[in-house]
Amino acid sequence: MRAEFGIFLTSLIPFPLTYILNTQQWMLNPNIVLVIGVIVLTLLVVLPSYLLRGTDKPEFILYVMSLFMFASMIDLIIALEADGILSEFMTFYLKEGEPYLWTPYGTMINYWDGTVHYSLCLWMLYCIYKRKSYRHVGLYWAGSIVNSLLVLVPGSILGKFGVKWAILLNLPYLFVPVWIAYRLLITRGNMAEKTSVTRSNSHGLFRKVLDIIFIVYFLYATIVDLLRGFIALGCQHELLQEYLYDHEPYINSPFAYSKVQMILYLMYFIPYYCFAIYGIINPGQPWMLDWALIYAGAAAQGQFSHIGGSIHPRTEPEYLVPSRPHSQQIFWLLNITLFIIPQLFALRTYLVSRPNNKKSRSKIN
Structure with a gap:
C-alpha cells in the first residue's frame, strides 16, 4: 500500500474511534482525556514510520500529514456535534477536554480545520504522490493553521474558560507548522x-x-x-x-x-x-x-x-x-x-x- 493512501485511510479512524470512546464512563475524567490524547498523538507519529519502512528517504511532510489529517477529522466531528448535526461522538471531550471548542468561534475554527486544512493536506499528499512540489500549498496551509492556533490557544486561556490541561494537545499543531514554514521558506529556489x-x-x-x-x-x-x-x-x-x-x-x-x-x-x-x-x-x-x-x-x-x-x-x-x-x-x-x-x-x-x-x-x- 502506498504510504499516502495509508495516511488518508488513517484520517478516517476518528469517526468510529470517537464514537466508541464516548460510550466509556472513564472518559469523563479530564486527566484521562489528556492521557488518551497524548497516546493518540504518539501513535500518529509512529504510524508513518511503519508505512514508510523500506523507503530510502521519505518525505518529512508525510509524518506531519498523518498527525494533522487525523486532527482535522476530529475537529470536524467536534464542530458538527457542537452545532447539533452529530451526537454522541465527542460529548466527553467537549465537556471534560476542551469545552471552549463549543463556542461559536471555536466551532468555526474547527469547521475550517476539518474542511479547508484537510483539503490542503490532501493536496500535499497528491503532490507527493505525483512527485511534484507542495511548497506553495504548504506555505498557504502553514499561514492558515498558525493563525488559527495563535487565536485559539491564547483566546481560550484569556477568555472565560481559563486554563485546561487538554489545551496542551494543541501545542504540536502550532509549533510544527511554524517549523514546516521555516523549512519551506529556506528552500526558496534560484533568487536571481x-x-x-x-x-x-x-x-x-x-x-x-x-x-x-x-x-x-x-x-x-x-x-x-x-x-x-x-x-x-x-x-x-x-x-x-x-x-x-x-x-x-x-x-x-x-x-x-x-x-x-x-x-x-x-x-x-x-x-x-x-x-x-x-x-x-x-x-x-x-x-x-x-x-x-x-x-x-x-x-x-x-x-x-x-x-x-x-x-x-x-x-x-x-x-x-x-x-x-x-x-x-x-x-x-x-x-x-x-x-x-x-x-x-x-x-x-x-x-x-x-x-x-x-x-x-x-x-x-
Missing part, C-alpha cells in the same frame, strides 16, 4: 532568476493599475486593522465605540477569540502590508510570493472564523451583527474585502512569478 522574471513581468498598464488597487487596499486594511486593534485593546474613543456597537460588537465577546485576532492583525498583519507595498513599488523581491501565500492563508482563516462567530446562532444576541441594514452592509463589505483581496493578491503574485516556477520547480525533501 526569480528576481529577473518578476521585474520583466512587472510592466504594462493593466498591471500598474492592478498594483495601484492593491496598494490602496493595503492602506485601507492598515486603517481598518488599526481601528479594530485599538478597540480590542480597550480604547474608549467615541468613534471607535460607535463602530463597535453599530457594526462589530463581537469584538467585545467575553470569549476573547475575536480580540486576540484583532490584536494579531494589529501586530503582525500591518507590518506585512508595509512590506507588500514596498514589494509592489519595487518589483523583483524574492520573498513576495512566499509571504503573500502565508498572509492569504492567515487572512482567510481569520476572517472566516470572525465572520462566522459574528453571525452564529449560538452567539449571544448582544454580540451578533446588528440587524440594521446599514450595519449589515458595512460589516459584510469590510470583512468580505479583507477575506477576498488577500487571495487575489496571492494569485497576482503567483502569476507574476509563474514563468520562473516552470523552470525552477523542484521537489522539497
Whole structure:
C-alpha cells in the first residue's frame, strides 16, 4: 500500500474511534482525556514510520500529514456535534477536554480545520504522490493553521474558560507548522532568476493599475486593522465605540477569540502590508510570493472564523451583527474585502512569478 493512501485511510479512524470512546464512563475524567490524547498523538507519529519502512528517504511532510489529517477529522466531528448535526461522538471531550471548542468561534475554527486544512493536506499528499512540489500549498496551509492556533490557544486561556490541561494537545499543531514554514521558506529556489522574471513581468498598464488597487487596499486594511486593534485593546474613543456597537460588537465577546485576532492583525498583519507595498513599488523581491501565500492563508482563516462567530446562532444576541441594514452592509463589505483581496493578491503574485516556477520547480525533501 502506498504510504499516502495509508495516511488518508488513517484520517478516517476518528469517526468510529470517537464514537466508541464516548460510550466509556472513564472518559469523563479530564486527566484521562489528556492521557488518551497524548497516546493518540504518539501513535500518529509512529504510524508513518511503519508505512514508510523500506523507503530510502521519505518525505518529512508525510509524518506531519498523518498527525494533522487525523486532527482535522476530529475537529470536524467536534464542530458538527457542537452545532447539533452529530451526537454522541465527542460529548466527553467537549465537556471534560476542551469545552471552549463549543463556542461559536471555536466551532468555526474547527469547521475550517476539518474542511479547508484537510483539503490542503490532501493536496500535499497528491503532490507527493505525483512527485511534484507542495511548497506553495504548504506555505498557504502553514499561514492558515498558525493563525488559527495563535487565536485559539491564547483566546481560550484569556477568555472565560481559563486554563485546561487538554489545551496542551494543541501545542504540536502550532509549533510544527511554524517549523514546516521555516523549512519551506529556506528552500526558496534560484533568487536571481526569480528576481529577473518578476521585474520583466512587472510592466504594462493593466498591471500598474492592478498594483495601484492593491496598494490602496493595503492602506485601507492598515486603517481598518488599526481601528479594530485599538478597540480590542480597550480604547474608549467615541468613534471607535460607535463602530463597535453599530457594526462589530463581537469584538467585545467575553470569549476573547475575536480580540486576540484583532490584536494579531494589529501586530503582525500591518507590518506585512508595509512590506507588500514596498514589494509592489519595487518589483523583483524574492520573498513576495512566499509571504503573500502565508498572509492569504492567515487572512482567510481569520476572517472566516470572525465572520462566522459574528453571525452564529449560538452567539449571544448582544454580540451578533446588528440587524440594521446599514450595519449589515458595512460589516459584510469590510470583512468580505479583507477575506477576498488577500487571495487575489496571492494569485497576482503567483502569476507574476509563474514563468520562473516552470523552470525552477523542484521537489522539497
